[in-house]
Amino acid sequence: MSMTDKLARGSRPIRKRAAVTAGVAIGALLLSGCVQSQREEDTGAGGEDAVDSTFVFAASADPAGLDPAFASDGETFRVSRQMFEGLVGVEPGTADPAPLLAESWETSEDGLSTTFALKEGVTFHDGTEFNAEAVCFNFDRWYNWTGVAQAPNVSYYYNNLFRGFADTPDTAVYESCEVNGDLEATVTLAQPFAGFIPALSLPAFSMQSPTALEEFAADEIGGSAEAPSLSAYAEGNPVGTGPFKFDSWNVGEDLQLSTYEEYWGEQGQIETVIFRIIDDPQARTQALQAGTIDGFDLVAPADIPALEDEGFMIVPRDPFTILYLGINHAVEELADPLVRQAIHHAIDKQALIDQTLPEGTQLATQFIPPVVEGYNEGVTTYEYDPERAMELLEEAGYPDGFEVQFNYPTGVSRPYMPTPEQVFTNITDQLSEVGITATPSPDVWSPDYLDKIQGTEDHGIHLLGWTGDYNDTDNFIGVFFGTESLEFGFDNPELFGSLNEARGMTDRDAQTELYSEINEDIAEFNPAIPLAHPAPSLAFAPRVVSYPASPVNDEVFSQIELSE
Amino acid sequence: MLRVIGKRLALLVPTLFGLSILLFIWVRNLPGGPATALLGERATPEAVERVNELYGFNEPIVVQYFTYMGKLLQGDFGVSINTGRPVLEEFATRFPATLELTTVALIFAIGIGIPLGYVAARRYGSFVDHGSVVLSLLGITVPVFFLAFIFKYFFAIQWPILPPDGRQDPRINATHVTDFYVLDGILTGEYDAAWDAFLHLILPGIALGTIPLAIIVRITRASVLEVQNADYVRTARSKGLLEKTIRNRFILRNAMLPVVTTIGLQLGLLISGAILTETVFAFNGIGRFLRDAIFGLDYPVLQGFIIFIAVLYAFINLIVDLSYSIIDPRVRVQ
Numbered sequence: 001m002s003m004t005d006k007l008a009r010g011s012r013p014i015r016k017r018a019a020v021t022a023g024v025a026i027g028a029l030l031l032s033g034c035v036q037s038q039r040e041e042d043t044g045a046g047g048e049d050a051v052d053s054t055f056v057f058a059a060s061a062d063p064a065g066l067d068p069a070f071a072s073d074g075e076t077f078r079v080s081r082q083m084f085e086g087l088v089g090v091e092p093g094t095a096d097p098a099p100l101l102a103e104s105w106e107t108s109e110d111g112l113s114t115t116f117a118l119k120e121g122v123t124f125h126d127g128t129e130f131n132a133e134a135v136c137f138n139f140d141r142w143y144n145w146t147g148v149a150q151a152p153n154v155s156y157y158y159n160n161l162f163r164g165f166a167d168t169p170d171t172a173v174y175e176s177c178e179v180n181g182d183l184e185a186t187v188t189l190a191q192p193f194a195g196f197i198p199a200l201s202l203p204a205f206s207m208q209s210p211t212a213l214e215e216f217a218a219d220e221i222g223g224s225a226e227a228p229s230l231s232a233y234a235e236g237n238p239v240g241t242g243p244f245k246f247d248s249w250n251v252g253e254d255l256q257l258s259t260y261e262e263y264w265g266e267q268g269q270i271e272t273v274i275f276r277i278i279d280d281p282q283a284r285t286q287a288l289q290a291g292t293i294d295g296f297d298l299v300a301p302a303d304i305p306a307l308e309d310e311g312f313m314i315v316p317r318d319p320f321t322i323l324y325l326g327i328n329h330a331v332e333e334l335a336d337p338l339v340r341q342a343i344h345h346a347i348d349k350q351a352l353i354d355q356t357l358p359e360g361t362q363l364a365t366q367f368i369p370p371v372v373e374g375y376n377e378g379v380t381t382y383e384y385d386p387e388r389a390m391e392l393l394e395e396a397g398y399p400d401g402f403e404v405q406f407n408y409p410t411g412v413s414r415p416y417m418p419t420p421e422q423v424f425t426n427i428t429d430q431l432s433e434v435g436i437t438a439t440p441s442p443d444v445w446s447p448d449y450l451d452k453i454q455g456t457e458d459h460g461i462h463l464l465g466w467t468g469d470y471n472d473t474d475n476f477i478g479v480f481f482g483t484e485s486l487e488f489g490f491d492n493p494e495l496f497g498s499l500n501e502a503r504g505m506t507d508r509d510a511q512t513e514l515y516s517e518i519n520e521d522i523a524e525f526n527p528a529i530p531l532a533h534p535a536p537s538l539a540f541a542p543r544v545v546s547y548p549a550s551p552v553n554d555e556v557f558s559q560i561e562l563s564e
Numbered sequence: 565m566l567r568v569i570g571k572r573l574a575l576l577v578p579t580l581f582g583l584s585i586l587l588f589i590w591v592r593n594l595p596g597g598p599a600t601a602l603l604g605e606r607a608t609p610e611a612v613e614r615v616n617e618l619y620g621f622n623e624p625i626v627v628q629y630f631t632y633m634g635k636l637l638q639g640d641f642g643v644s645i646n647t648g649r650p651v652l653e654e655f656a657t658r659f660p661a662t663l664e665l666t667t668v669a670l671i672f673a674i675g676i677g678i679p680l681g682y683v684a685a686r687r688y689g690s691f692v693d694h695g696s697v698v699l700s701l702l703g704i705t706v707p708v709f710f711l712a713f714i715f716k717y718f719f720a721i722q723w724p725i726l727p728p729d730g731r732q733d734p735r736i737n738a739t740h741v742t743d744f745y746v747l748d749g750i751l752t753g754e755y756d757a758a759w760d761a762f763l764h765l766i767l768p769g770i771a772l773g774t775i776p777l778a779i780i781v782r783i784t785r786a787s788v789l790e791v792q793n794a795d796y797v798r799t800a801r802s803k804g805l806l807e808k809t810i811r812n813r814f815i816l817r818n819a820m821l822p823v824v825t826t827i828g829l830q831l832g833l834l835i836s837g838a839i840l841t842e843t844v845f846a847f848n849g850i851g852r853f854l855r856d857a858i859f860g861l862d863y864p865v866l867q868g869f870i871i872f873i874a875v876l877y878a879f880i881n882l883i884v885d886l887s888y889s890i891i892d893p894r895v896r897v898q
Binding site for chain 1 (some may be wrong): 649650657714730731845
């Protein structure tokens, strides 16, 4: 079965050209072994002023489905962001919420109800009007999911953020949605949720066409209880309000979108977007070099200098990540605050960044990146000072140092940690300088490593991190230090209490202030060591003039500028 | 003949039954579980529990096995955990790609391997002979991913005459009827699409065909060397038969028996070799799909795939055995 079965075929010059070039070239291949670069000449298509309006981007995987409400992964969201829009968007280049389909909103004193004023003249790709009814339809849809749709891995974000459904109203954050007129809707929550507005900028909460959702039975998933299956909507009938509409999805190969003519905003230069599925990182780099794609994400740090030399554009994002050295307080030596300070002083974070992490990585002093609310500029820091580290160790009763298990994952590359093995080696070296001997304890990332770190006490110091979803401080430190965990193994009721308090606050300014204080408390307590905020980079063909890089990946291709 | 085929097919039943039990126990006893794989680094124990319950991973393994077998016998291989589509449908979409690729690899390996092995044996000790030995050694030792890197570097980047990856240029918007892209292009009259799909097969086909090529060269060479010194060849020659007749009817025909066996075995290897080749060439076949399933602990796909391969392998062996009777009259008589 193929979803690209289309009769309309473009007659682009590239086909004939490719055929002719290839035919001639095969003959040449047999005759000669000589090699020379012809890339420049070969990729120039069309007239001098004409811009090739097809943009080809290499995705590392297929989207999990075309319904973003049932998705949580980056590749699905990348595709979703082209087709869908939410009530709330993101201020370009930051992580701050900004108006999108809602032009403005007002929240009641108690923080429980928010009234959205909607943008006028917006239509879905199927012609359905976008209005207050469509907004309430979407909110009610999420709330009324049943069965497999409620599974935490299926509706990941709704589960995590709205915490309950119509049949479990006791835990649910959402209560109701009211249509106040064509362009005004009020959403009422059952309990305060300070992150409500920023959360709505996630593609999972995009506005989808009520007509299409019903017609293609979007909520009919889970034909069997063994594993959820995709609905007809998620397989090939997504309908949003974004600048691009869905064309075809040839699973495992490519996914195509094209301009939505009636789009309310700026359309941009690109008329066709092709996502090609290339899962091997090396293959993506080579595809860019060969000129078959225009760009890809998560460039391997080692490839950056070479690509830059060859004239490709590297675009780093502002980091929205944290890489830390976790410490298990259940281990006797590590429970001692002096020892933890000693470890902190023993690590030269800048050297670690220069030697093992991609360009654009920022040094971390706390567990949230600078663009997140509550970042504290004046937080207590522990400068690199091996002498001081040795003094502290002596004070703690370990004049000759000690031995500790060092856990790290293998065979994995995360946005916050492209090469765990290198980070491990680097830190091990640094620790040995002050007399701390790290015994290596590698495990395969999934599921062994995660199970061991988060499910057992059998670990000493370890590498882990997080990539944020949207501008929510709790999404970082609340997750790490909000309750007692096997990962860190400490009990600090005071810290747990203030994190809990901050999470429930309705006044965003007061909340930011409290988070800033909490960040200082954490720095003083020093439960683990924030190392770096690695920045992921994208690479593009020379014809790409600019790309709207966003720390939270809110990148819509209609804003890309092309030169040819 | 029919009885032989029937007997062979009947033997398949206990084999598959045993295999399915082994597989099931092995897969379910992998460390951790699919829940962790599905939920990532911040899964709460409650969420893991919920997933296990929904997917039936909490049931006793015997119950899980019978549920699985019951469905399997009705042709239901389950739904892929990673993609949310039926396993059988996923195979059906991707199998043509792998078949296309292995066909090209096999044509490459046989088309060059047999003549080269033959010439090397006939000119034993010559430059061609030594060259073929060195080449076949290289072919066996160079890993596919390295070969892929080199091929792409030279033939797609430095000297861009062949596409570096994929099955077809997505800009062509070709019509797909059978999912065999080359065939589709010919059937629909979109010859440029067929040509483009064919070009996409060259680099991965050669990369995948290298190891079989090396093995076929060696076996052919060894086999021809042995046969050409056999008594009956000497007798034929002393009878004054034409050299052409000696070559075709006496040497080649006799030398082909071990070669055919080897090719049959290679077919199975080609499919496992496709895992690596398809991954590095972003070629959308079952090899790449299986790799994703391994990394994502996609149980239904792993189980379904291995059973599928076992059946395929059994059929290939059957065909190889039957082809003996064509080459060797003695087998036919028995």
